[in-house]
Amino acid sequence: MRVLVIGGSGQIGQFLLPRLAEGGTDILAVSRRPPPADPRWLMGALPDAMPELPSLDAVISLGPLDHLAPWLSATRLVGTPHVIATSSMSAETKRDSDVPEERELSRRLRDAETTLIATCASRGMPWTLFRPTLIYGAGVDKSLTPIVQAALRRRVFPIPAGRGQRQPVHAEDIATAIMAALGSPFARGHTFPIGGGERMSAAEMFRRVHRSAGGPSLPAPIPRLALDLAALVSPAMRGPIRRLDSDLIADNRELERVLGVHPRPFQPRPETWRPMR
Numbered sequence: 001m002r003v004l005v006i007g008g009s010g011q012i013g014q015f016l017l018p019r020l021a022e023g024g025t026d027i028l029a030v031s032r033r034p035p036p037a038d039p040r041w042l043m044g045a046l047p048d049a050m051p052e053l054p055s056l057d058a059v060i061s062l063g064p065l066d067h068l069a070p071w072l073s074a075t076r077l078v079g080t081p082h083v084i085a086t087s088s089m090s091a092e093t094k095r096d097s098d099v100p101e102e103r104e105l106s107r108r109l110r111d112a113e114t115t116l117i118a119t120c121a122s123r124g125m126p127w128t129l130f131r132p133t134l135i136y137g138a139g140v141d142k143s144l145t146p147i148v149q150a151a152l153r154r155r156v157f158p159i160p161a162g163r164g165q166r167q168p169v170h171a172e173d174i175a176t177a178i179m180a181a182l183g184s185p186f187a188r189g190h191t192f193p194i195g196g197g198e199r200m201s202a203a204e205m206f207r208r209v210h211r212s213a214g215g216p217s218l219p220a221p222i223p224r225l226a227l228d229l230a231a232l233v234s235p236a237m238r239g240p241i242r243r244l245d246s247d248l249i250a251d252n253r254e255l256e257r258v259l260g261v262h263p264r265p266f267q268p269r270p271e272t273w274r275p276m277r
Contacts, residue, residue, distance in 0.1 A: 002026040003182070004056050004081075006046060007063030009033075011138035012086065014276050015175035016060070023179075028053070047071040054078065058182055061085040069112040073119045082126045082188065084181055086174065087113055089131045089193060093248050099239035113191070126188035128181045130174060133195040133250050136268065137170040139275040144168070147206075148213045148273040157210040157217040161224045162202025162244030167195030169250075173263040180259040187259060195250030198265035202244050205266065214270025 001024075008017050008029040020027050027040050030050065034041030044050045046067035055078040061068040065087045072083065091109035094102040113129060120127040136144050151157035177194055181187035200208075210219050231241040255261050 001057045002028065002054070003058045003060060004053060005029045006059070006061040006068065010062055011135060011140050011171040012062045012174050012178070014138050014140075015172040016062070016178055019175060019179050028056075047074075050075070056081040058082040058084060060178060060182075065116070066108045066112040069115040069119070073115055077123075077125075080123065080125045082128070082182070083116065083120055084128045084178055085116060085130070087129050087131045087191075089133050089195070089248065089250055091131060093243075093246070094239075097239055098242060099235075102239050128187045128189075129191040130177060130181075131191060131193045131250065132169050132174055133193075133248060134166065134168045135171050135174065136168050137172055137272060139271075139273050141171075144209055145273050148209060151210070151213060151217040152215045155217050156220050157206075157213065158220050158222055159203060159206045159210060160222040160227055160241075160244055162206075164202050164243065164245045165199045165247040165249050166202050166205045167199045167249040168205065168266050169194055169196040169263055173261065177255060177259055177261045180261055184259060190254065190258065192255045192259070193250035193252065194255050194261075194263065195252060196266050197252075197263045199249055200266065208266060209268060212268040212270060212272060214273065 003020060003025050005013060005017065005020070005027060007013055009031050017027065017029065029041050030044040031041055032043070032045045034043050042051045046063060047070045050071060059077070059081050061084070065085055068085055087109055091106055091113065094106040097103050097106070116129070117127060134143055135141055139145055173196070174194060177192065207219070210217065227241045227244065231238045252263065
């Protein structure tokens with residue numbers, strides 16, 4: 001089986017590529033900065049700097065879906081590869097956000113999903129989409145890891161008040177789901193929400209991150225009044241602060257029923273926040 005992986009240098013790819021290799025898959029991976037002297041890697045980038053491609057059995061995209069969809073629509077791939085791509089639960093959770101930029105992100109994601117599905121349907125290509133919640137686990141995410149790194153530098157860890165439910169999902173569990181989809185005909189034509197195996201309040205999530213940081217830092221609870229004032233002063237903070245009381249979760253029932261994948265609970269350790277490479 002020959003598989004093209006787009007975005008393989010990211011956090012999901014760091015777990016997925018070794019699994020593909022262990023299974024004997026012929027891998028082609030695309031990156032703006034491919035590792036030297038590795039023939040599996042090609043230089044390229046979505047949507048308009050992709051290299052010429054041979055016949056493929058599958059295309060796995062782990063990057064921005066709104067870059068993949070227009071490239072796929074404009075490109076005639078050889079054969080009918082199975083297209084597996086990651087979107088985001090933001091397609092739903094930010095649909096009715098008070099912040100225009102977040103509503104626009106939700107719209108772009110949903111439009112990209114629609115374009116991808118329509119393109120695949122018109123060309124007889126099977127497709128599978130995953131909508132992950134907050135991703136962590138490889139020490140390169142842009143959400144929790146930067147908070148840990150800043151807290152270790154400043155010796156203070158902010159813990160904002162937040163009642164909304166969170167369901168962080170480990171990048172390795174998404175890689176597991178992708179491998180399952182690659183080998184299952186029942187995954188085709190499905191959009192799978194995927195969250196972690198445990199739900200907790202936003203405040204509890206931050207407390208667990210603090211306990212796992214791996215260095216001394218003083219927990220600094222931030223009360224709701226202070227957060228509300230920050231949202232008034234800084235429009236850029238308005239969306240993230242208001243989402244602290246919103247549920248950002250996923251229903252894993254179809255994932256578990258169809259693919260047999262059961263993501264792990266949220267139990268981070270110090271190495272969770274360190275880059276794997």
